[in-house]
Amino acid sequence: MKMTKHSDWRMDDVRAIIQELKHKPGALLPVLHAIQDYIGYLPDSIVPVVAKEMLLTRAEVHGVISFYHHFRSHKTGRHVVEICRAEACQSVGARALEKHAKATLGIDFEQTTSCGSVTLEPVYCLGNCATGPSVRIDDSIYGRVSEDRFDELMADCRDTMQEAG
Amino acid sequence: MTTRIFVPRDTTAISLGADLIATLIQAEAASRGLDIEIVRNGTRGLFWLEPLIEVETSEGRIGFGPVTESDVSALFNEHFYHGNQTHPSCLGLVEEIPYLKKQQRLTFARSGITDPVSLADYKAHDGYKGLENALNLSGQQIVDEVKTSGLRGRGGAAFPTGIKWQTVLDASGEQKYIVCNADEGDSGTFADRLVMECDPFMLIEGMTIAGLAVNANQGYIYLRSEYPIAFDIMNQAIASAYENGYLGKDILGSGRQFDLEVRLGAGAYICGEETSLLDSLEGKRGLVRAKPPLPAIVGLFGKPTVVNNVLSLAAIPYILHHGGEAYAEYGIGRSRGTMPIQLAGNVKYGGLVELAFGIPLNELMNDFGGGTRSGRPLKAVQVGGPLGAYLPESQWDTLIDYEGFSAEKAVLGHGGVVMFDDTVDMGEQARFAMEFCTFESCGKCTPCRIGSTRGVEVIDRIRAGENQDKNWELLEDLCDTMVDGSLCAMGGMTPFPVQSVMKFFPDELRSARQE
Ligand SMILES: Cc1cc2nc3c(=O)[nH]c(=O)nc-3n(C[C@H](O)[C@H](O)[C@H](O)COP(=O)(O)O)c2cc1C
Ligand code: SF4
Ligand code: FES
Ligand code: FES
Numbered sequence: 001m002k003m004t005k006h007s008d009w010r011m012d013d014v015r016a017i018i019q020e021l022k023h024k025p026g027a028l029l030p031v032l033h034a035i036q037d038y039i040g041y042l043p044d045s046i047v048p049v050v051a052k053e054m055l056l057t058r059a060e061v062h063g064v065i066s067f068y069h070h071f072r073s074h075k076t077g078r079h080v081v082e083i084c085r086a087e088a089c090q091s092v093g094a095r096a097l098e099k100h101a102k103a104t105l106g107i108d109f110e111q112t113t114s115c116g117s118v119t120l121e122p123v124y125c126l127g128n129c130a131t132g133p134s135v136r137i138d139d140s141i142y143g144r145v146s147e148d149r150f151d152e153l154m155a156d157c158r159d160t161m162q163e164a165g
Numbered sequence: 166m167t168t169r170i171f172v173p174r175d176t177t178a179i180s181l182g183a184d185l186i187a188t189l190i191q192a193e194a195a196s197r198g199l200d201i202e203i204v205r206n207g208t209r210g211l212f213w214l215e216p217l218i219e220v221e222t223s224e225g226r227i228g229f230g231p232v233t234e235s236d237v238s239a240l241f242n243e244h245f246y247h248g249n250q251t252h253p254s255c256l257g258l259v260e261e262i263p264y265l266k267k268q269q270r271l272t273f274a275r276s277g278i279t280d281p282v283s284l285a286d287y288k289a290h291d292g293y294k295g296l297e298n299a300l301n302l303s304g305q306q307i308v309d310e311v312k313t314s315g316l317r318g319r320g321g322a323a324f325p326t327g328i329k330w331q332t333v334l335d336a337s338g339e340q341k342y343i344v345c346n347a348d349e350g351d352s353g354t355f356a357d358r359l360v361m362e363c364d365p366f367m368l369i370e371g372m373t374i375a376g377l378a379v380n381a382n383q384g385y386i387y388l389r390s391e392y393p394i395a396f397d398i399m400n401q402a403i404a405s406a407y408e409n410g411y412l413g414k415d416i417l418g419s420g421r422q423f424d425l426e427v428r429l430g431a432g433a434y435i436c437g438e439e440t441s442l443l444d445s446l447e448g449k450r451g452l453v454r455a456k457p458p459l460p461a462i463v464g465l466f467g468k469p470t471v472v473n474n475v476l477s478l479a480a481i482p483y484i485l486h487h488g489g490e491a492y493a494e495y496g497i498g499r500s501r502g503t504m505p506i507q508l509a510g511n512v513k514y515g516g517l518v519e520l521a522f523g524i525p526l527n528e529l530m531n532d533f534g535g536g537t538r539s540g541r542p543l544k545a546v547q548v549g550g551p552l553g554a555y556l557p558e559s560q561w562d563t564l565i566d567y568e569g570f571s572a573e574k575a576v577l578g579h580g581g582v583v584m585f586d587d588t589v590d591m592g593e594q595a596r597f598a599m600e601f602c603t604f605e606s607c608g609k610c611t612p613c614r615i616g617s618t619r620g621v622e623v624i625d626r627i628r629a630g631e632n633q634d635k636n637w638e639l640l641e642d643l644c645d646t647m648v649d650g651s652l653c654a655m656g657g658m659t660p661f662p663v664q665s666v667m668k669f670f671p672d673e674l675r676s677a678r679q680e
Contacts, residue, residue, distance in 0.1 A: 026428075026466070028449070069431070086551070088509040088581075090594075091584065091586070092511050124350070124352065127176060128177050128355070129353045129509035129510065129583070141179065143180035143181050
């Protein structure tokens with residue numbers, strides 16, 4: 001995956017990312033995407049750096065980060081698990097899957113399991129609407145996710161965490 | 166001779182295990198010393214059959230699906246790679262599968278047939294013929310061809326594409342832009358995704374022709390971040406188009422320039438609305454702009470801009486290759502050409518069905534869709550995404566046609582058809598429509614921002630049996646206020662699904678189901 005370990009990131013790398021992209025017209029979203037891909041989230045400490053390098057106010061940068069659901073200001077678990085809550089998935093049991101996920105992981109949306117392996121998030125359609133319920137784990141999308149299948153996928157998330165140390 | 170085996174690489178096929186199947190086939194072939202080549206094609210859009218693998222034979226391509234992990238060695242034992250049809254998953258010749266054969270695929274003609282990132286494949290299947298013609302035409306002639314086709318925007322509002330292009334062509338200014346709206350936020354839709362994952366050069370060609378037509382030398386594809394595979398495939402195709410002179414400073418030696426870049430959205434439904442999208446592309450929060458001015462006149466960075474949906478732009482290569490009249494021969498009334506319908510939700514045979522406008526909705530849901538996946542009776546259908554009405558049985562004979570849907574106070578939108586069986590709680594669906602608006606409102610106007618929050622509360626009270634008649638009236642008023650007082654269709658259409666539940670399923674809204 002693209003994600004690095006959250007604690008290892010360096011502000012110099014963030015500056016380099018900004019330098020590389022800031023010449024683009026309307027560069028703020030590409031810059032924020034690149035930083036989030038690198039760190040895994042958008043820590044508050046990058047806001048003044050982005051603002052200064054891009055000649056924006058902190059309020060402007062903060063406003064953009066908070067407007068978009070995809071941008072996160074908080075550290076996530078090792079895997080981000082998104083459950084589709086939109087209508088086509090609702091029609092094939094997404095509401096029950098959401099309940100099951102929250103109950104078995106012991107967390108609500110926007111929370112991380114205590115072991116640090118999984119952050120649960122809602123998503124509104126993954127374009128996989130003929131084969132729902134759909135779930136995205138990091139950059140992989142899964143279809144027809146039954147409760148059993150979900151449990152298997154979560155077991156994999158925990159395993160890869162252990163392998164990673 | 167090398168046998169070619171096709172394993173799709175679109176999101177749905179992969180979500181059902183296609184990558185693993187491809188790996189297993191490769192390994193099995195290697196261990197048996199067989200000479201095969203795996204091609205990662207796009208999907209045919211017959212999703213209940215995915216992963217659908219195909220073997221090339223002298224008679225045509227033989228399909229097998231859905232193929233599971235445990236089928237792979239049996240397939241080899243039965244010599245599927247010679248086109249042997251004995252394995253139980255065999256579907257025969259793919260082109261003869263009725264679901265596919267009955268379609269009229271103009272836009273999706275290549276989907277599933279070609280390797281999406283192979284420019285050679287694209288060209289071998291009529292690719293870039295439209296651009297070659299366009300390079301010999303004036304901007305006005307291209308726009309006229311699009312007008313003749315009768316093409317109307319496939320993103321939702323159904324505005325005539327040729328007229329939009331004319332406005333941008335006529336606008337003065339050195340710098341103009343082509344923006345492709347690939348935000349595809351509607352639940353139940355995936356046709357844009359399929360274009361980008363299965364035939365990305367078609368979109369590049371369509372945008373390049375648009376650039377030639379209105380004199381724009383820069384294009385952006387605004388792609389939702391929920392589509393990582395589309396992002397990857399689109400970028401590969403763009404790189405290849407640059408390398409081969411189909412994008413850049415001097416397109417095919419014509420001296421004309423067109424540059425193209427994919428930009429990722431960041432999970433905001435409202436950024437599918439074209440002015441919000443433009444603000445987002447400019448690096449801002451995606452707030453809706455008041456219209457006028459139209460984006461065609463004051464668009465991206467204040468310049469004249471064509472904003473079109475993926476499917477609108479993807480229809481252009483066909484129109485410039487075969488002529489606007491050939492496209493207009495399909496369809497009925499003022500809905501010309503074909504519509505890629507997406508059968509989704511609780512459907513047995515879900516997938517992409519491209520047909521000329523004019524087919525009845527129930528024919529799609531039953532003859533193609535085969536009814537519900539659960540096997541239970543169909544109860545309601547939401548067409549046109551989260552802002553579309555829920556249609557009860559009495560409306561299922563509506564024809565797929567923009568005017569036909571408007572007459573029923575429904576919308577065809579982007580062509581998503583989401584089916585629900587009789588276990589659905591329509592009161593809960595009405596509540597969700599309002600709830601979705603609370604999440605996704607851009608916040609600029611009160612009827613939408615506050616109204617949707619009130620809407621959730623009032624629906625909760627009705628469902629809890631509190632003061633039902635009074636709250637029912639309140640909900641009616643609230644819906645009217647949102648319809649009349651919202652700046653854009655987010656707030657303005659959120660009441661549509663709610664009102665349809667109030668009208669056709671009132672009892673379900675009044676009596677919330679006990680858990
Ligand atoms: C809330 C809202 C969401 C929209 N989402 C999309 C979308 O995801 N994709 C799209 O093409 N158009 C969407 N539209 C319609 C666009 O505003 C615009 O009409 C369209 O991009 C124009 O392209 P077309 O003429 O080719 O359809 C949306 C509109 C609204 C009000
Ligand atoms: S209706 Fe809603 S989404 Fe549209 S401009 Fe108003 S607040 Fe924004
Ligand atoms: S509604 Fe869940 S993937 Fe589209
Ligand atoms: S975009 Fe504002 S009224 Fe619809």
